[in-house]
Amino acid sequence: MRKLQQILLPWLLISVFLIILFQLYQGQNEEYTDQREDVGAATELHPTVEEKKNKLIEQAVTKDIHVVITDDVRSFERQEELYQQGRATDGEIVTYAQGGESYHNYGLAIDYALENKNGELIWDIHYDGNNNNQSDWFEVANIAKNLGFEWGGDWEGFKDYPHLQITFGLSIEQLQRGIRPKPAQE
Numbered sequence: 001m002r003k004l005q006q007i008l009l010p011w012l013l014i015s016v017f018l019i020i021l022f023q024l025y026q027g028q029n030e031e032y033t034d035q036r037e038d039v040g041a042a043t044e045l046h047p048t049v050e051e052k053k054n055k056l057i058e059q060a061v062t063k064d065i066h067v068v069i070t071d072d073v074r075s076f077e078r079q080e081e082l083y084q085q086g087r088a089t090d091g092e093i094v095t096y097a098q099g100g101e102s103y104h105n106y107g108l109a110i111d112y113a114l115e116n117k118n119g120e121l122i123w124d125i126h127y128d129g130n131n132n133n134q135s136d137w138f139e140v141a142n143i144a145k146n147l148g149f150e151w152g153g154d155w156e157g158f159k160d161y162p163h164l165q166i167t168f169g170l171s172i173e174q175l176q177r178g179i180r181p182k183p184a185q186e
């Protein structure tokens, strides 16, 4: 009988230990509701952002404005390169976000520019190609905001005029921890 106890006791302790571990693991999963296995950069735009991007382009055309999407998903490496621009490398500062700190890294942001009738890219935010006495750039920003985008031109401090993002209420810190919006959210 004593021998049996000696065998069973360690197994009992191991079982209890495993149950506690399992419960801790479950608890963590509840917190990270939509955690993906890959907590790194996205490789494509979130489906909702993709859909709204296309609507933006379509709705701008009805106002005789040609929108060009100049950037969408970015790898952490590409973000880091951009961050170094105007700091370690030549050029103007274009971002304050390092690798992993931009909504572009999670497929939740796009950048736009305009194209004129000759197919040339326009970065002038005062350009009025459709001659309605309104800046085309701001007209596009308004369409985007009506579609649910947040516009970088509205930011306090550093204004990122080409930038549009949909955050789904998630902070960069949450995204870095692996929390993601539901894929089919609408």
Ligand SMILES: [Zn+2]
Residues within 6 Å of the ligand: 104, 109, 110, 111, 160, 162, 163, 164
């Ligand atoms: Zn941007």
